[in-house]
Amino acid sequence: LLSRGLTTVLVACVGLFVASLLFASSSLSKGVLLTMLPFAAALAIASLGQTLVVMQGGIDLSIAGGLSLYVVILTHYPNGENSRLLPAVGIAFLAAVGAGLLNGFLIGRMRLNPIVATLGTNALLYGAVFWYTGGIPRTTTARLASLGGGTWLGIPAPVYFAVVTTIAVTVVVKLTSVGRRFEGVGANETAARTAGIRVKRHRTSAYVWAQILYCLAAVMHAGIVNQPTSHEGDNYLLPSVAAVVLGGTSLLGGRGNLVATALAALFLSQLDQFVLALGVSYAARQLVQAAALAVGVAIYTVNWRGLVQRLRSRRPASMAPT
Amino acid sequence: MTKRRGGALAFALLCGVVLVTAATSSAKTTARPSWCGPKKISLGLTDGFGGNSWRLVTTASARAEAAKCPSVTSLTYADGQGNTQKAISDIQGMVAKGINALVVFPDAGKAILPALRSAYKAGVVTVPYRVTPGGKAGVDYNVFVDTPFAQAGENWGRWIKKVLPNGGNVLMLSGPKGNSQGVDENKGLHKILDPGGKYKFIGEQPFEVTNWDPALSQKVLSADIAKYPKIDVIVSDFGPSLVGALGEFKKSGRKIPAMATSDGNVLGCYWKKNVAANPTFKLFTVSTQNDHARLAIDYAVAVATGGKKPASPHFPSLVFEDSTTGKPNPVECRPTLPGDIYLSAQLPAAAQAKLVKK
Numbered sequence: 276l277l278s279r280g281l282t283t284v285l286v287a288c289v290g291l292f293v294a295s296l297l298f299a300s301s302s303l304s305k306g307v308l309l310t311m312l313p314f315a316a317a318l319a320i321a322s323l324g325q326t327l328v329v330m331q332g333g334i335d336l337s338i339a340g341g342l343s344l345y346v347v348i349l350t351h352y353p354n355g356e357n358s359r360l361l362p363a364v365g366i367a368f369l370a371a372v373g374a375g376l377l378n379g380f381l382i383g384r385m386r387l388n389p390i391v392a393t394l395g396t397n398a399l400l401y402g403a404v405f406w407y408t409g410g411i412p413r414t415t416t417a418r419l420a421s422l423g424g425g426t427w428l429g430i431p432a433p434v435y436f437a438v439v440t441t442i443a444v445t446v447v448v449k450l451t452s453v454g455r456r457f458e459g460v461g462a463n464e465t466a467a468r469t470a471g472i473r474v475k476r477h478r479t480s481a482y483v484w485a486q487i488l489y490c491l492a493a494v495m496h497a498g499i500v501n502q503p504t505s506h507e508g509d510n511y512l513l514p515s516v517a518a519v520v521l522g523g524t525s526l527l528g529g530r531g532n533l534v535a536t537a538l539a540a541l542f543l544s545q546l547d548q549f550v551l552a553l554g555v556s557y558a559a560r561q562l563v564q565a566a567a568l569a570v571g572v573a574i575y576t577v578n579w580r581g582l583v584q585r586l587r588s589r590r591p592a593s594m595a596p597t
Numbered sequence: 598m599t600k601r602r603g604g605a606l607a608f609a610l611l612c613g614v615v616l617v618t619a620a621t622s623s624a625k626t627t628a629r630p631s632w633c634g635p636k637k638i639s640l641g642l643t644d645g646f647g648g649n650s651w652r653l654v655t656t657a658s659a660r661a662e663a664a665k666c667p668s669v670t671s672l673t674y675a676d677g678q679g680n681t682q683k684a685i686s687d688i689q690g691m692v693a694k695g696i697n698a699l700v701v702f703p704d705a706g707k708a709i710l711p712a713l714r715s716a717y718k719a720g721v722v723t724v725p726y727r728v729t730p731g732g733k734a735g736v737d738y739n740v741f742v743d744t745p746f747a748q749a750g751e752n753w754g755r756w757i758k759k760v761l762p763n764g765g766n767v768l769m770l771s772g773p774k775g776n777s778q779g780v781d782e783n784k785g786l787h788k789i790l791d792p793g794g795k796y797k798f799i800g801e802q803p804f805e806v807t808n809w810d811p812a813l814s815q816k817v818l819s820a821d822i823a824k825y826p827k828i829d830v831i832v833s834d835f836g837p838s839l840v841g842a843l844g845e846f847k848k849s850g851r852k853i854p855a856m857a858t859s860d861g862n863v864l865g866c867y868w869k870k871n872v873a874a875n876p877t878f879k880l881f882t883v884s885t886q887n888d889h890a891r892l893a894i895d896y897a898v899a900v901a902t903g904g905k906k907p908a909s910p911h912f913p914s915l916v917f918e919d920s921t922t923g924k925p926n927p928v929e930c931r932p933t934l935p936g937d938i939y940l941s942a943q944l945p946a947a948a949q950a951k952l953v954k955k
Contacts, residue, residue, distance in 0.1 A: 411649060
């Protein structure tokens with residue numbers, strides 16, 4: 276059950292929390308944890324969506340525009356009125372399905388390159404954001420704020436959503452036949468097609484479910500941030516990809532480590548607070564986050580054993596008399 | 598008559614009083630302002646980025662100001678949408694169309710300078726304002742209508758000295774790393790607070806970087822609350838963006854400290870709601886300066902139409918609210934109007950609400 280990705284992320288998480296305790300204990304104070312955990316939960320949910328896409332050998336750059344759009348729908352449509360919150364959530368999820376279908380059509384049917392297609396969709400979604408809002412932020416409704424900022428039994432409410440979502444997505448992908456077929460398409464398209472699996476439909480569904488998960492993350496995010504701007508999704512683009520990579524899901528597609536992705540989101544969020552608590556400058560904080568991604572990619576893609584062997588075999592050769 | 602109205606306008610600009618609201622509405626019927634000369638002109642207004650409520654109110658203020666002068670026959674507006682390339686071609690396009698005067702918010706700074714210079718050389722009265730484009734007045738443009746951001750820092754500093762006479766820990770938050778506004782404000786703050794050595798600046802220096810982003814503000818503030826057991830005053834140059842983050846104090850079981858910042862309806866309403874539970878939450882704001890655009894318009898129109906130039910090309914930092922003295926204004930909140938309007942602006946609150954609710 277413990278995949279390489281999950282082991283790596285678990286070790287990294289434990290290491291980070293120990294380091295936090297030793298070097299920056301203020302990052303583990305109650306106030307900071309209550310701030311960090313909701314953001315981590317929202318990032319975890321969004322990263323699960325990104326994982327589904329990456330499992331199909333794709334990548335979803337429209338997460339920024341999508342999440343931004345859902346956040347503004349959730350704050351602009353109700354405009355402070357609690358009674359209009361539920362319809363807003365409905366509209367946001369409909370928009371998410373629409374954006375996902377567009378991505379799925381472009382990539383699954385038209386066979387466009389995922390980077391190009393989702394970049395285009397991203398621009399479209401941002402266009403929708405500015406058309407709808409004129410770039411003006413609105414305050415979150417009180418009900419949504421109590422969901423995003425509230426605690427149940429002392430634990431921030433979004434954490435429950437993240438845990439339940441992670442379990443649900445994992446069960447569907449790992450334990451149902453639909454999920455197995457989904458993984459199969461990502462791992463080997465030709466083999467899947469030969470086996471009679473509808474490749475296009477599975478590929479499209481990855482993008483649709485991804486947007487639905489972004490939308491759920493947006494519900495959390497809009498609640499956590501009381502006055503969200505019109506470009507909140509930007510905060511999710513790099514971290515969501517980083518969480519997928521750190522979780523050990525191959526960018527080439529195939530098996531996905533969903534639990535590991537969710538834990539990686541926790542790792543990245545705590546890393547944020549850890550460097551903040553260390554009191555290093557803003558520039559250094561950016562470097563640390565970039566380094567985390569680079570290390571994550573390196574752990575899984577560099578053939579460490581081969582590298583060590585090559586270094587070993589080279590050393591005696593260079594020492595040999597010529 | 599002309600003189601009296603001009604005097605009233607100057608007074609309003611200096612004190613930031615609502616007085617001019619009356620003058621605005623009666624402008625059409627009364628004599629023209631002194632900066633409005635007899636020559637007919639077409640006026641252009643370009644923004645580097647127009648997509649937030651502050652910009653909407655500022656642009657509307659500029660329009661209202663231009664409407665006071667009957668010599669301005671048309672006003673064309675263009676929004677650069679945060680795209681430097683577009684901002685440059687907006688300026689060039691307006692020059693090509695043959696406008697006589699141009700007021701520019703050069704968000705991209707020095708990158709806009711060549712476009713300003715070519716407009717100026719083409720004989721267009723060119724007035725950049727608020728963000729420095731570099732260059733020289735009289736060579737690259739007519740005049741740069743600036744605002745000394747250090748003044749805001751000095752205003753905050755003087756108030757901090759008053760509410761914390763025995764010294765204390767000062768935490769300053771601003772936008773992106775190294776932004777000149779934050780740097781200058783910080784200098785003004787140091788100028789007032791450093792003598793005597795009673796005030797300690799905590800957090801990253803010169804200021805904590807928030808990119809004026811509410812999510813990042815929240816993370817930064819919660820980290821600082823945990824790190825510093827004693828924060829006596831928060832200084833921020835964009836108060837409304839901090840409203841969501843102030844909840845971090847409650848999460849940590851602490852009281853909201855004193856705050857020196859810029860105004861916004863959402864902030865005033867937040868203060869009213871939370872001051873009872875947080876007796877240490879004293880609030881002081883400087884005007885967020887939507888009316889800076891009015892001074893730039895006055896200048897450009899005066900030069901182009903042959904009117905009388907305003908006394909100074911510098912727009913001052915004006916104190917707006919002080920919860921401890923109620924002077925010049927007590928903290929204001931219009932709960933029925935949107936949060937993102939600015940009660941310090943001359944443009945009436947209801948007109949602003951209409952703009953941002955569109």
